[in-house]
Amino acid sequence: MLSTTPRTTLGREKQRGSTDRNDLYDVLDTGLVCHLGVVVNGCPMVVPTGYGRIGDTLYLHGSTGASSLRAADGAEVCVTVTHLDGVVLARSVFHHSVNYRSAIVYGRARLVTDPDERLAGLRALSEQLAPGQWDYVRPPNRKELAATAVLALSLEEASVKMRRGGPKDDEEDYALPIWAGVLPLVTSWGEPEPDSVLPEGIETPVHILHRE
Amino acid sequence: MLSTTPRTTLGREKQRGSTDRNDLYDVLDTGLVCHLGVVVNGCPMVVPTGYGRIGDTLYLHGSTGASSLRAADGAEVCVTVTHLDGVVLARSVFHHSVNYRSAIVYGRARLVTDPDERLAGLRALSEQLAPGQWDYVRPPNRKELAATAVLALSLEEASVKMRRGGPKDDEEDYALPIWAGVLPLVTSWGEPEPDSVLPEGIETPVHILHRE
Numbered sequence: 001m002l003s004t005t006p007r008t009t010l011g012r013e014k015q016r017g018s019t020d021r022n023d024l025y026d027v028l029d030t031g032l033v034c035h036l037g038v039v040v041n042g043c044p045m046v047v048p049t050g051y052g053r054i055g056d057t058l059y060l061h062g063s064t065g066a067s068s069l070r071a072a073d074g075a076e077v078c079v080t081v082t083h084l085d086g087v088v089l090a091r092s093v094f095h096h097s098v099n100y101r102s103a104i105v106y107g108r109a110r111l112v113t114d115p116d117e118r119l120a121g122l123r124a125l126s127e128q129l130a131p132g133q134w135d136y137v138r139p140p141n142r143k144e145l146a147a148t149a150v151l152a153l154s155l156e157e158a159s160v161k162m163r164r165g166g167p168k169d170d171e172e173d174y175a176l177p178i179w180a181g182v183l184p185l186v187t188s189w190g191e192p193e194p195d196s197v198l199p200e201g202i203e204t205p206v207h208i209l210h211r212e
Numbered sequence: 213m214l215s216t217t218p219r220t221t222l223g224r225e226k227q228r229g230s231t232d233r234n235d236l237y238d239v240l241d242t243g244l245v246c247h248l249g250v251v252v253n254g255c256p257m258v259v260p261t262g263y264g265r266i267g268d269t270l271y272l273h274g275s276t277g278a279s280s281l282r283a284a285d286g287a288e289v290c291v292t293v294t295h296l297d298g299v300v301l302a303r304s305v306f307h308h309s310v311n312y313r314s315a316i317v318y319g320r321a322r323l324v325t326d327p328d329e330r331l332a333g334l335r336a337l338s339e340q341l342a343p344g345q346w347d348y349v350r351p352p353n354r355k356e357l358a359a360t361a362v363l364a365l366s367l368e369e370a371s372v373k374m375r376r377g378g379p380k381d382d383e384e385d386y387a388l389p390i391w392a393g394v395l396p397l398v399t400s401w402g403e404p405e406p407d408s409v410l411p412e413g414i415e416t417p418v419h420i421l422h423r424e
Contacts, residue, residue, distance in 0.1 A: 040219070
């Protein structure tokens, strides 16, 4: 079950909310980038960044010099992941909408200092972005690890919202001679583009070639 | 030219920044959803929402009852639009990256009260999400307009960041027998799906069928 704190309880369109923790995992695990919200000098700052999940903990990382990471350390943050699945075309402007799945996580970010947890978090981050690469490429060395800050965020306080299906129009508008439906938005992987200086004879690994 | 306030001046990876206002327009005009950051009770809140642009003003809208909109009215907000173009697969974990284009806009949101500006803003929002629909479907009536809050945000203070191209590896890693390159992420429109109750004989309009 998901939390029911004031800020994770939907005030509007409650039918779009989910209380199933598995829906939260689904939204998070199928995403590539989150939007991290922090407060800097009293003002909101929203930056796109990668993330990874292990159980009920979300991991974020960045250069130890990144201002968004510095602002997040020990502070209240908000992490939002959004999948846009289509545009809902109704018979009236007002009822236009989008089909989507989104998750919002609230909590206090914790700077990870334990070496094992740091490495596990970085691995989760790497595998979220590029599954199979952690074991395939050169692992991080001591200098690289020292330059990287890892933050942890509990998934305790989170909400999930989604919309799917066709338009919901006003009763009297269904008689209008207007096309209505959904224009799906499809996200897919293109053909891998080899680095221009890649030596001949290095084949594209299966985990890249056949990424789902 | 874009602004050079402290928060729109990149501290890191300056080569990824752009100072060209046209790049800002490009990122904004090709997006469908932004992430709106507001501060609620001292904590950040990031919600995905639609937007539209007219000149150097961004328009947001929502139900007059939406908590994010209420928090944004007259307050400092941050609006971020992100396009993810691909995953950059390097020869080391550390140099993995993404190709992207993103815009961050900071400013104080203004509740739009002038009827003409409200309508223009809503039209911009509608056309951003579903071009051609404003003139094709039933326009908003008085009741619908009364239920909708429109916010304006100046594009005066904004930054644009982008990364494109292949991986940048450490000199000594180029000799490793590891595939490296870019896995592009492609977003495209699927086939329009007619509403299940659509009467026969209503053809899909060209602006939906051939949306770019």
